[in-house]
Amino acid sequence: MEETTFWYEFKKGFIIENPLMVLMVGLCSSLAISNRLENGIFMGISLTFVLVMSNIIIAAIRRWIPDQIRIPIFIIVIASFVTIVDLALKAYFPPVYDRLGVWIPLIVVNCIVLARAEGYAYKATVKNALADGLGMGAGYTCVLLIMGFIRELLGTGKLVLFDVTILKIAPPYNPPAIFILFPGAFLTFACLMALLNRYKARKVEQ
């Protein structure tokens, strides 16, 4: 029984309540940095780390948090983990840190993290909070990777991961740069959502 609930909590974040496609929170960062697959990987890992750690800590100390000042406490917990990510990226991956820039400190106000702390971890056991954090993080990362994949492949004609080209479209294809630029993010996301809507509508019909 324990195992199934853990799996259920994980799956819930990943599919049923996918933070980006279904709940539509935390959109800003996902659109801004998804112009490269590599950015998506780093941002996904950073956010998942913050989400999991803050979920665990908040679930662990929830009995001692006074109700009236819970939001500032959540924010302090989240801000400490964001600082860890900020300094770690700056020290070990300076080029990535340059590209992600202000988005790392902005994880503090990323709605996903605070929403999970307030809406879930504050009332859950440590184990479920861990599963929830992992699931939500995985859901976020997954959408980010799909967007990064589409935008980088269509926009530059190839995929580059850690300085290695892993996929290339044949030369007659002339990559439209719009996909790696700003409007491309909106277009890609709109099309993904429309596809999802269509899929859902089909399912209801059946």
Add this chain to the structure above:
Amino acid sequence: MNEAYRYFLIFLGALLIYNILLIRFIALCPLIGVSTQVETSIGMAMSVLFVMTMATTASWVAWNYILEPLGVGEFLYIPVFILIIASLVQFTEMFIKKVSPPLYRAMGIYLPLITTNCAVLAAATESVKPGFLKLNIPYNFSLPEALIYTIGVALGFGLVLIIFACIRERLETSPIPHSFKGAPIAFIIAALLSLAFMGFANLLGL
């Protein structure tokens, strides 16, 4: 570069060339969530302008007179800035409620939302802490320059929010393919607007 011209460049850069919503994707949640009516958009834009200006002033003072002299800015800027913003919003809400009930009715409901508005934290971080600003201007912001930058960002936010709301009001009566109803069509419009704003790129060498 003469002083007035530098101010002008900072302002224009923040307002149009690096527009916070359409070019940088910061604070998309209110763009999609609040911008269904022109009236609410104006209220939101005014509140953001108000809070952002105060938040940047407070963050600038904290950074230059407390964090930097003590040499702890690198580790503590995230929690300090977010706490400044959160308490400032709370304080502003109480103050307005007491002093001017009409103003509170106009702005009140947006104030709590603004704490988690990434734009406020982003503007404060960029104009106060070196290393995040993307404008092509040498960074050493004095307080007036930081304020000009922030006001530019806030007005850019308001401008786009209001344009967007006008378009969306018209959309309600137009025929839209079923799958694109709601959020997807809003993203398509954002893509087109973003394309228009990209026309400002490289203006005046920014």
